[in-house]
Amino acid sequence: MAGDKQDLERIAAGIADDAALDWRLLARLDGDDADAGDGLRELSQLAQVFRGLQIRPERSSASRVQFRFAGLDVLEKLGEGAQGEVWRAYDPMLDQEVALKLRRSDSDALSHQFLAEGRRLAKLRHPNIVSVYGAAAQDGRVGLWTELVRGRSLAEVLESEGEFSAADVVQVGIELCRGLSAVHRLGMAHGDVKAENVLRDVSGRIVLADFGAAREFERDGLFDAVSGTRQYLAPEVLAGDNPGPASDQFALGVLLYRLLTRRYPYTADDLDQLRVQQLAEARVPLRDLRPDLPRSLTRAVERALAPNPARRHAGVLVLLAALEASIRPWRMQALHWAGLAAVLLVGAAALLWQLRPVQEFKLESRFYRDGAGTREPLQDGMPIALGDKLRLEIAAAQPTWIYVFNDDGSPEPTVLYPLPGVAPGNPLTPGTRWQLPGHDGITGLSWQVDSEAERETFVVISSPKRLSQVEDSIAQWRHVVSPDNALVARGVGRLAPATAPVPGEGVSLAALLQRLGCDKAEAALRCERFVFPHAPR
Amino acid sequence: MSASSLAQVLPFGRRNGERPAATGSEPTEVLIRRVRSGENVARDALVRRFLPLLRQWAHGRLPRAARDLHETEDLVQLALMRALRQIDHFESEGPGSFLAYLRQILLNQVRDEVRRLMRRPESAEIDTEMPDTDLPSPVEQLVGHERLRAYESALASLPKRQQGLIVMRLEFGMSYPEIATEVGSTPDAVRVMVARALVQLATALKPHQA
Known part of the structure; x- marks a missing residue:
């Protein structure tokens, strides 16, 4: 959207100006712009680091060195508590000012533990976690120094x-x-x-x-x-x-x-x-x-x-x-109601086009249960239990759009994939055995069974083309059904719909599958259903 | 390496009869053209213009073991030398791209230096308490190796002209008027161009989540 482009540029100009990041403006971005917004957030931080390196801290003249600790020039006390003191210090190695937290330590064991944990933290660099630069014990005191957050x-x-x-x-x-x-x-x-x-x-x-x-x-x-x-x-x-x-x-x-x-x-x-x-x-x-x-x-x-x-x-x-999910769908709401009829028409046209099989559509899909260090393939019909963590492995021979739902029989299924903020997203590229739901760049996620029903039914729709009909329904369900349906969790079907049922037919999963042509065995469309009964307790 | 003075490394001395020309405010593009035609004055001006910026930049990019003042100086001069020697091969992609090119040469130089240090036994003096990377530079220490790498590769994916704008503003800390002189534009226009380049870069940057 043009408005968003301008917002992005305004935020970027702020970064270039070295002004405070307009994070309210950032929070309003969505879709691709939200990704660009994340990039800008990161750039704003890098810019701060670069600038910190350009400005050489005024040493010795401006602040007198009070004492030295583990190679740091300790400059000024910032605060004091029952547990210790926080100092502003200068780290000559980093050429930066740091925050040094100091406390007495009478016990070797505690010092050791403190240092071990400090070093572990020092490996972590994340924009939302204070960066730990080092930890040391000296003269009966232990200290941990970190970035100085202003x-x-x-x-x-x-x-x-x-x-x-x-x-x-x-x-x-x-x-x-x-x-x-x-x-x-x-x-x-x-x-x-x-x-x-x-x-x-x-x-x-x-x-x-x-x-x-x-x-x-x-x-x-x-x-x-x-x-x-x-x-x-x-x-x-x-x-x-x-x-x-x-x-x-x-x-x-x-x-x-x-x-x-x-x-x-x-x-x-x-x-x-x-x-x-x-x-x-x-x-x-x-x-x-x-x-x-x-x-x-x-x-x-x-x-x-x-x-x-x-x-x-x-x-x-x-x-x-x-x-x-609680905040982003607001923007989509108006859009998909207005656009619904149009999209249905386009969807039908797209489907016609898909009927011409260009190449054979090849896909392997299989559910797995994650255990402690193990991975067990789940055949259709195998029992699962509360707390089980499931994943879907997909290997495709061509770029493939995958949509996964949990169907509990209610008109609106739970969307399990694609999920906002979770990679890889659609389409899945060939050459990789993808593990869905995917990861957030940090950890692999799985779907966890967190309710006890009679069975769990998963519907997997795959296609070498983007299925706008499905995506529109997903957007709609997200709005209609329940706020929680973007959760990587289960049992959401038990929640009452937040609003009155949607007028008209064709919004249920069954209707969608029918409209997609799942029953016609199209060459370029795959609709699979996996049913896992709950294990008797 | 010993400290080398500018006079030793770069042919600064003006030959008799060479017409001194004003070089202070000339756009880099023009200077480059003049360097190519063999004008030492222009060469001198280019070095003067960029040496301080590059020196400061290199300071943050070099691990402590290599941040000895002389070594930094040597490294930066070497990079400049190299850039000037190859100046005939430099293909301008618009105003500002020369700085991106310089920075790239210096970055390569820094990497070579780090590799050299890692082979050198004295590098064991590096703080073994901080196992983050073998020889972290301040920038790596501050933002982490992975994030820096993501930034570098996103930057490298942009057109040289945009790289130059970003490098000048964020990394070298040049003011808008300074950049405007460099690229032959106005400060206001530069501000908009930098912002657009940043949006491009942000889009290319895989958001850091780890």
């Missing part, structure tokens, strides 16, 4: 600007999901996601700071009534489990809830009481506090707050997809 914490932003808009919360949520998934992929958890630890830098970038490495030393103080940390703890962590990806997701849920409402979902002072509240989900529903929010957004956030970790989103990337 900005405010979300807690401060919330305090001064009030509750966040839906668009801002989605943006914050998406960026934190990206950052967290990079952490989780390293086999780590953050363990302390909270508004005080999330910074919005001057360019609008969302940065997650303060890792467990520093926190390990704060174990004693963990349950102190400081800065609301305990309100972010998941029930399983309160029960004694170690923090993990699922508890990070819970904490993120608490954070998003707080940004939307300025309050915590659970507020009991007593830890046992807090857990009781969590397990009973005794919180004010988001919809009551913010009736203006899209249903899909409140659902996505509240799902992250599920007391049972298995009932939360299957991973932060799934939460990301849900957040993204």
Whole structure:
């Protein structure tokens, strides 16, 4: 769209000017422009790094070196807490100013652990995670130095600007999901996601700071009534489990809830009481506090707050997809109602064209169940169970458009592929054995069975051509059915449709399949149905 | 390598009888043409124009082991020498593309240098605590190897002219008026061109998600 092009150029000019990144404008982009927007976000950061290298920090003259630590010139104290101090320091190797977090350490074991984790974090470079440059122990102190983020914490932003808009919360949520998934992929958890630890830098970038490495030393103080940390703890962590990806997701849920409402979902002072509240989900529903929010957004956030970790989103990337879907379809809404009739006509024409088989359409498709380190092919009819993770392997001899649905018999199926924000997208290129649903550039995703029905039916439509009819239906279903249908999850069919059923026929999956000509065995179209019964318990 | 002075490396001395010409504000395109026809004054002007920029740029791109002042100086001069020697082969793709070309030669030079250092036993002094890459430069340390590589390959996919605009603005930190002089345009027009080039680059950049 021309408007979007202009928006992109305006954002880009801001980057070139070294102005603050207009991230609200960025959040409004969709489709291909959203990808370009992600690219601009990245460029804005690279530009900052390049500029940092151009401007040589004024050394010694402007700030006196207070002392040295692990080769750093420590310049100025930025803050002090019960657990330690934060200093501004100059790293001569990087020729950059850094933030140095220092604390006393009396125990060798703790120092060792701290250093090990610091070094692991130092391998991670992600725009939404504070970059750790190094960790060292010296003179009875341990220190971790990171990029110096110039900005405010979300807690401060919330305090001064009030509750966040839906668009801002989605943006914050998406960026934190990206950052967290990079952490989780390293086999780590953050363990302390909270508004005080999330910074919005001057360019609008969302940065997650303060890792467990520093926190390990704060174990004693963990349950102190400081800065609301305990309100972010998941029930399983309160029960004694170690923090993990699922508890990070819970904490993120608490954070998003707080940004939307300025309050915590659970507020009991007593830890046992807090857990009781969590397990009973005794919180004010988001919809009551913010009736203006899209249903899909409140659902996505509240799902992250599920007391049972298995009932939360299957991973932060799934939460990301849900957040993204909650806000992006708005733009498409008007379009596909207006365009529906036209598209049907075009669709019919396209279909006629497809009837001429140019070449033989070759495709291999097979479902797999992922186990711990194993991969088991799933023949049609094999039983599956709650919690199973499924993937579809596709190998095509030509560029192929694939559409995967979960058909639970209701008029609107759950779209399992393609998914927003998930690669590879359509078309799949030949020469690769694609694993669907794909990946988000970080981890391979799978579909997880998260409800118990009698059976799961998957419908796979494949074609060497883009099927605009199918894509239009997908857009429509996304709007009509439920906000959650972009989730890489299952059991969505049980949700009641958010709006009245669509007038007219032809929107159901069955009708679509018929209209596509699935029953006519076209050479250039494949419609497959895989049925897996649920294993008896 | 020992420190080499400019006079040793580059033939700066003006021969008698050569007509000194104003070179300060001449577009690079014109200077290149004059260098090609053997004018040392123009050559001098080109070096003067780009040496400081390239020196600063190289500083951030070289690993610590090679960031000794003299080595940086040598490297940059070597790159400039090479560029000027091959100037007949340089095919302009519009104003600004010469800088992209220079940067590319220097980048290759930096890579050679890093390879050389890695073969050198002293490189063991590099901080083994930071296993990110073997010899990370500050830029790599700051943004990570993968991201830098993604940026470089996206940049390389753009037309040279756009590469030049981006490099001048983002990497060399030149102002719009400076770039305008370089490409023979106005600052306002340059701002728009840079923005468009950035959108192109953003589109070519595989969004970094890892």
